[in-house]
Amino acid sequence: MTTPDFPETASGAEGPGREIPPASLARLPIYLRALNAMLADSVERVSSEELAEAAGVKSAMLRKDLSYLGSFGTRGVGYDVQFVSHKISALLGLTQEWRVAIVGAGNLGRALARYSGFTTRGFEVVALFDADQGIVGTQVGWLTVSHVDDLETELKRTGTNMAVLSVPAVVAQELCDRLVAAGVTSILSFAPVVLQVPAHVQVRKVDMGTELQILAYHAQRAQEAEPGSRARSAQ
Numbered sequence: 001m002t003t004p005d006f007p008e009t010a011s012g013a014e015g016p017g018r019e020i021p022p023a024s025l026a027r028l029p030i031y032l033r034a035l036n037a038m039l040a041d042s043v044e045r046v047s048s049e050e051l052a053e054a055a056g057v058k059s060a061m062l063r064k065d066l067s068y069l070g071s072f073g074t075r076g077v078g079y080d081v082q083f084v085s086h087k088i089s090a091l092l093g094l095t096q097e098w099r100v101a102i103v104g105a106g107n108l109g110r111a112l113a114r115y116s117g118f119t120t121r122g123f124e125v126v127a128l129f130d131a132d133q134g135i136v137g138t139q140v141g142w143l144t145v146s147h148v149d150d151l152e153t154e155l156k157r158t159g160t161n162m163a164v165l166s167v168p169a170v171v172a173q174e175l176c177d178r179l180v181a182a183g184v185t186s187i188l189s190f191a192p193v194v195l196q197v198p199a200h201v202q203v204r205k206v207d208m209g210t211e212l213q214i215l216a217y218h219a220q221r222a223q224e225a226e227p228g229s230r231a232r233s234a235q
């Protein structure tokens with residue numbers, strides 16, 4: 001008889017519907033990438049050890065993370081690659097179509113609009129907006145920059161359900177309000193400002209400056225831990 005390839009606590013009370021801890025959630029896209037690579041190689045089944053190795057984590061951690069999706073692995077048989085890939089995709093909301101608008105076609109907005117990697121991960125950039133008449137009407141990749149005055153009409157026409165804000169901080173809140181009023185409930189913001197949104201709207205902020213500061217902190221700690229570092233810094 002086969003037994004589930006999960007800890008006892010993984011099924012039942014800990015089944016789908018539980019809140020997933022942020023660290024586990026952050027690893028799911030890594031498992032998905034590994035599983036999709038296996039699918040591309042026509043691999044049908046994988047053990048937790050193999051999948052953990054492909055994802056660069058310990059197998060106990062992988063089993064714990066996947067337990068948040070329910071109990072579907074079988075000891076000795078492993079995971080059905082297609083099924084687990086579908087489960088993770090569904091949980092991450094990737095089985096629905098995400099149509100993304102980028103507001104702000106400056107340096108950042110243009111670079112993001114040209115990036116082809118979003119499509120392969122299920123996000124299609126369908127519209128690009130700016131307020132500058134010198135930019136409106138120009139071509140970026142296959143998109144033509146629309147005037148931000150047409151935001152609401154274009155969001156509706158393109159069926160946009162996610163937006164990226166790459167505008168100066170001073171206009172970010174006003175544009176965020178317009179996106180929310182137009183029904184967009186998922187916003188990724190690069191603007192260095194705290195955005196106020198209703199509870200049903202998800203905002204994620206990307207702040208490269210903060211990430212660099214965290215890196216600098218870790219680099220400095222590593223330097224300090226090196227033998228003789230105090231002597232060197234005193235020179």
Ligand SMILES: NC(=O)c1ccc[n+]([C@@H]2O[C@H](COP(=O)([O-])OP(=O)(O)OC[C@H]3O[C@@H](n4cnc5c(N)ncnc54)[C@H](O)[C@@H]3O)[C@@H](O)[C@H]2O)c1
Binds near residue numbers: 168169189
């Ligand atoms: N989070 C990060 O890591 C990070 C990194 C780089 C830049 N940023 C931020 O991203 C934003 C964009 O940076 P950038 O370098 O592309 O700047 P940029 O000046 O090149 O581009 C901003 C664009 O926004 C447009 N714009 C201004 N007001 C607008 C409005 N009301 N409606 C629509 N478009 C409008 C401008 O015409 C311009 O094309 C800035 O807020 C910047 O501080 C964040």
